[in-house]
Amino acid sequence: SQELEQSPQSLIVQEGKNLTINCTSSKTLYGLYWYKQKYGEGLIFLMMLQKGGEEKSHEKITAKLDEKKQQSSLHITASQPSHAGIYLCGAPQGGSEKLVFGKGTKLTVNP
């Protein structure tokens, strides 16, 4: 079955710093979703990438999909305390409706 590995598992940065979170798939990616979760709460949709080489941005967050590497990256520019939370990548398993998720990256932004 498909597995998504996220790195790093946790990240502590100073406010204003840039950071990158990676998500690597064990199998071909048929799309990739990024979500953010505050502890114990639901997931907030950030972005969906569907094609290799695709790059999307929303405010200070940019995500890219590298189909050949079976990998996606999420980059945050000039981080703020509001960016703190757990970032999860998810992908359709084998192109089906089932989503498989990575274990998440916990981001702490110190003011």
Place this chain on the structure above:
Amino acid sequence: KAGVTQTPRYLIKTRGQQVTLSCSPISGHRSVSWYQQTPGQGLQFLFEYFSETQRNKGNFPGRFSGRQFSNSRSEMNVSTLELGDSALYLCASKLGGNQETQYFGPGTRLLVL
């Protein structure tokens, strides 16, 4: 538009009991998926319902079941609860097509004692 809602938000049960969780999708969404989230296993897919039919199923025992009503609201039932069933249960809805974005509810936190 109102988001995905889940009730109850918190629940405490004892081993051997059963529990029913409810999920109301975003208006117009016909697909509802359920996930279990635990610190050890992360977020795992339970099942998906579309137009009152189970369309996909994860690798969970038969104690976990669900259903969907004609108004797209969905319920999930867990029978004979075990300590390991303690988790955050999330539901997500989408319009219904393939590779559409799923929108998640706030979750129901279940504690089994």
